[in-house]
Amino acid sequence: MLLQNRRRWLPVLLLVVVLHLTAIYWAFAPARKLALSAGGTGPSVTVELQLAPAPAVAPETAEQPVILPAEKPVATASAPQAAVSQEPAGGSGNAGGGSGDGGAGGDVLQQGTPGIEAPGTSVEDAMPLNSSLGTGGARGGAQGIPAPARLAVLQATPRYQVTPPPSAELHFDGHALSKGQEIHGSGQIRWQTDGSNFSIDGNFSVLFLSVLNFHSEGIIDRDYGVAPIIYTEKRLRRSATNTHFQRDRNLVSFSSSTQSYRRQGGEQDRASIIWQLAGIGRREGAKFSNGAEFQLVVAGVRDAEIRHVRVVGLEEIDSGIGKIKAWHLVHNRKPGSYEQTLDVWLAPEKDWYPVKLRYNERNGDYLELKLAEIRQQAVR
Numbered sequence: 001m002l003l004q005n006r007r008r009w010l011p012v013l014l015l016v017v018v019l020h021l022t023a024i025y026w027a028f029a030p031a032r033k034l035a036l037s038a039g040g041t042g043p044s045v046t047v048e049l050q051l052a053p054a055p056a057v058a059p060e061t062a063e064q065p066v067i068l069p070a071e072k073p074v075a076t077a078s079a080p081q082a083a084v085s086q087e088p089a090g091g092s093g094n095a096g097g098g099s100g101d102g103g104a105g106g107d108v109l110q111q112g113t114p115g116i117e118a119p120g121t122s123v124e125d126a127m128p129l130n131s132s133l134g135t136g137g138a139r140g141g142a143q144g145i146p147a148p149a150r151l152a153v154l155q156a157t158p159r160y161q162v163t164p165p166p167s168a169e170l171h172f173d174g175h176a177l178s179k180g181q182e183i184h185g186s187g188q189i190r191w192q193t194d195g196s197n198f199s200i201d202g203n204f205s206v207l208f209l210s211v212l213n214f215h216s217e218g219i220i221d222r223d224y225g226v227a228p229i230i231y232t233e234k235r236l237r238r239s240a241t242n243t244h245f246q247r248d249r250n251l252v253s254f255s256s257s258t259q260s261y262r263r264q265g266g267e268q269d270r271a272s273i274i275w276q277l278a279g280i281g282r283r284e285g286a287k288f289s290n291g292a293e294f295q296l297v298v299a300g301v302r303d304a305e306i307r308h309v310r311v312v313g314l315e316e317i318d319s320g321i322g323k324i325k326a327w328h329l330v331h332n333r334k335p336g337s338y339e340q341t342l343d344v345w346l347a348p349e350k351d352w353y354p355v356k357l358r359y360n361e362r363n364g365d366y367l368e369l370k371l372a373e374i375r376q377q378a379v380r
Helices: 002-028 030-038 042-051 058-066 071-077 079-091 113-117 123-133 137-142 272-283
Strands: 151-153 168-178 181-193 197-206 209-221 225-235 241-246 251-254 257-262 293-299 304-319 322-332 341-347 353-360 366-376
Touching: 168 353, 181 209, 197 272, 225 272, 272 293, 272 304, 272 322, 272 341, 272 353, 304 341, 304 353, 304 366, 322 353
Parallel strands: 151 257
Antiparallel strands: 168 181, 168 366, 181 197, 197 209, 209 225, 225 241, 241 251, 251 257, 293 304, 304 322, 322 341, 341 353, 353 366
16 A cells, blocks of 8 residues: 555656756746747847847947047147247237236337237246257246246337436435325435446335335446346335346346346336436436426336336425425326336436435325435445
8 A cells, every 4th residue: 555655646746846847947047938938039039139239339439539629639739839930020029019017109019928928828838939049048047037938128218328426315204105094204215326336225114114125236337327237126014026137138037027128228227217317417407398208118026118207397396405496207107007107306406316206106005205314425
């Protein structure tokens, strides 16, 4: 009986094993299952798999070279060359539209600077273009002198015969307006010359606080008169600035600006121009008459410009040493210029020393100095 039971269960066990094997087979062979269920569509499945590459990335990758902005850098690479071609044009005397301060008048600038700045080319980009100037530029680089790409050329001004005043120390009573606040103080200008060289030291102080200090030194040029070599200016709470008149390199450059100018002779700084005019008066006093005009290149602390100095007339000044007749001269700035203007009164009866000065800033601030005392000095 036991044997019969075993024979009865044997087919059942075999059936169970077959069913399990079939289930395992379908679980691990889905592709086979799909092929069986699809019947004769197997080849169509293959066709679909082959069509998938058809929209393939091939056309898109082929179009990426069309994104040829690689060619645009080639175009812009030639832009600096176009700027290079403008430099010689500017240097050859094409009339410019003015310096960085703006301004009008063909007498102001003939330079290559606008051709460089307009495309936005930096000074560093332009510097290699001037490497053909030779190794002499190495000295200028050490001094922070800008490349000639920034070189501007002002029109030449007339030459004047000059006899500088004798050395003296001038003391002034001062009055200033700064940011709407009135300030009273004292000033001093020391002029020293031996006929060949000169130095100027000036200051304006309020109580014990020095508001303005300046220094100029140079030579007395046989052809151009007072010829500064360096000018230094220090204002309250500001760094000192230097203006260089480089005779060996024929350049006028600035510590606070990358601008530079070709030196042609006769250029003045903010301090020396007073004594140049005084020297013209001592030598050629007949040139001073109402409406007369002198043209001088004046270098400030950032740039230079041609100043048209106009004679207003002979006026009487009430000074600390009495009433003095003095010629009133006005230095007008270019339209749009940030450079200060200067009114100066030169007294022929006092060796053409300045007996009154008024420095006018563009924002309305000013400094006015009126003579209090003259101390003649021996040459040191």
